Amino acid sequence: MTVLLVCNTAWGIANFRGNLIKHWVAQGKRVVAIAPADPIAEAKLAEQGAVFEALALDNRGANPLQELKVVWQLMRLYRHYRPALVVHYTIKPVIYGSWAALLAGVPSLSVVTGQGFAFLNNGLKAWLARNLYRLSLRFAKGVWFLNQDDYRLFTENGLSPRDKSAILPGEGVDIDYFAPQSVPHQDGALRLLLVARLLYDKGIAEYAQAGCLLQHQHQDALDHHAINPRNSKEQDKVVHLPPVILQLLGPFYPQNPQAIPPEVVAHWQSEGWIHYLGETSDVRSYIAACDALVLPSYAEGLPRTVLEAMSMGKPVIATDVVGCRDLVVPNQTGLLCSARDADALAEAIRRFAALSSEARMQMGQAGRARVVAQFADDRVVAQYDAFLAKLSV
Numbered sequence: 001m002t003v004l005l006v007c008n009t010a011w012g013i014a015n016f017r018g019n020l021i022k023h024w025v026a027q028g029k030r031v032v033a034i035a036p037a038d039p040i041a042e043a044k045l046a047e048q049g050a051v052f053e054a055l056a057l058d059n060r061g062a063n064p065l066q067e068l069k070v071v072w073q074l075m076r077l078y079r080h081y082r083p084a085l086v087v088h089y090t091i092k093p094v095i096y097g098s099w100a101a102l103l104a105g106v107p108s109l110s111v112v113t114g115q116g117f118a119f120l121n122n123g124l125k126a127w128l129a130r131n132l133y134r135l136s137l138r139f140a141k142g143v144w145f146l147n148q149d150d151y152r153l154f155t156e157n158g159l160s161p162r163d164k165s166a167i168l169p170g171e172g173v174d175i176d177y178f179a180p181q182s183v184p185h186q187d188g189a190l191r192l193l194l195v196a197r198l199l200y201d202k203g204i205a206e207y208a209q210a211g212c213l214l215q216h217q218h219q220d221a222l223d224h225h226a227i228n229p230r231n232s233k234e235q236d237k238v239v240h241l242p243p244v245i246l247q248l249l250g251p252f253y254p255q256n257p258q259a260i261p262p263e264v265v266a267h268w269q270s271e272g273w274i275h276y277l278g279e280t281s282d283v284r285s286y287i288a289a290c291d292a293l294v295l296p297s298y299a300e301g302l303p304r305t306v307l308e309a310m311s312m313g314k315p316v317i318a319t320d321v322v323g324c325r326d327l328v329v330p331n332q333t334g335l336l337c338s339a340r341d342a343d344a345l346a347e348a349i350r351r352f353a354a355l356s357s358e359a360r361m362q363m364g365q366a367g368r369a370r371v372v373a374q375f376a377d378d379r380v381v382a383q384y385d386a387f388l389a390k391l392s393v
Contacts, residue, residue: 002030002081003388006074006097007089008059010041010052016171016304017089018048019377020384025049032081034074044281053077057092059255067096074100082106085388088140089113091129098136107391110140111168112150112160114301114323134159142387144168146301149322170302172380173311175372180313180364181288189243190353192317193290195283195305196250196297198265199258203296203319204248209342210296210349211246211273217346241353246294249286251279287312291360292334292352296345300324307375310367315360317348327375333367 003024007013013021013033021031025048033045037054045052057070074097078086086108088097094110101108133154137143143160144167145151151167154160185191196202253259268274277286283305287293293309293316300306300323306316310327316334318324328334337348352360 002032002083004032004034004078004081004083004086005050005089006034006055006086006093008035008057008092010035010038010045012089013050014041014044014048018044019172019174020381021045021048021050023381032083034077059092071096071100075103078104078106085109085391087111095132095136098139102139107141108139109142109144109387110137111144112154112301113146114150114299130159137161140164141391142166146170147323147326150301168383169379170307170375171304172377173304173307173371173375175311175376178284178308178311180368181284183288189245191245191247191290192292192294192349193247193249193286194294194296195286196295197253197256198250198260199253199256200260201258201298203298203339203345204260206296206340206342206345207246207248207294208268208273210346211268212271213342213346214244214349215272241350244349244353246274247277247286247290248274249277249280249283283308284312287314290314292317294349295319295324296339297321297324298339302326307371311371313364313368315352315363315367317345317352327370329366329370333363333370
């Protein structure tokens with residue numbers, strides 16, 4: 001049995017669907033990953049047991065002829081492999097791949113990983129993307145969403161047939177691989193970590209601005225305290241909060257319209273608002289060394305970085321938006337704040353900094369328990385297996 005996985009990045013398949021690939025390969029299935037060329041991700045996919053096919057997909061492309069060539073290439077690959085199932089992830093593969101699967105006569109499953117460009121923006125391109133969703137999703141055998149908000153948005157607006165739609169509990173997380181680790185701090189500072197591709201809609205600019213606000217507010221409070229030790233209670237709280245270090249980890253992504261230029265990140269770092277840590281293929285040591293994960297995103301599917309941090313027993317400070325609120329239970333597993341609002345984010349960070357170490361530890365433990373109960377890999381893999389079994393009946 002052959003299964004194809006199609007995504008706009010090979011990195012996305014290797015990092016988010018690696019355990020699914022290994023599970024199917026262990027069952028004797030042939031798994032083929034189809035995405036734009038990426039030698040590093042291709043090597044990881046090979047280790048996982050997948051065959052790789054390069055796709056000539058430009059994520060920023062809008063030339064109709066080039067886009068039709070993608071449909072044609074996918075159709076030829078589908079006819080060549082004659083898979084039992086093609087699974088499409090992210091907007092262009094979902095739209096173009098559904099058409100190609102129809103033309104090739106093979107069954108497909110669409111996984112809508114988030115609202116993304118089509119819903120976070122207005123204008124002709126966003127309108128066109130929404131209507132292309134409406135046209136293509138009717139051809140899929142199933143349409144899965146990663147959260148309740150996306151499910152309702154698509155089904156209530158007629159973008160996805162309700163009888164084909166379901167919710168997948170995230171991309172799954174390996175709770176043994178992402179297990180709690182003890183990395184005690186010696187300097188008394190509070191280390192926060194944002195892990196994401198460097199895109200504006202991940203809220204990274206607000207994160208940097210929150211760092212600026214926290215820096216200035218702490219210095220102002222220190223200055224006032226030096227002049228008048230009988231400060232107000234609020235100033236006294238700020239003075240006695242631990243130093244906060246805002247860390248940023250993730251790759252630049254210049255092919256995306258929301259890309260943050262390297263020189264902007266360099267400026268934020270030079271001002272001392274954030275500490276950029278570069279990128280990595282293994283986030284565990286970075287998560288283990290932080291006191292909380294921060295994700296000030298504008299919208300998500302079901303954020304993998306939050307799942308991984310919670311699995312490792314870390315509290316999460318996130319925005320009260322689609323995807324994030326499906327994971328973070330306010331005041332139990334972390335804190336939520338308004339999106340696109342640096343002041344609200346800075347205030348949430350101050351609230352977290354004011355918590356006792358015991359309260360933070362309890363948040364982390366509650367988050368770990370939530371992931372183990374609801375979002376572990378085995379639950380996700382079982383849903384894929386059940387869908388495949390239904391197709392073969």
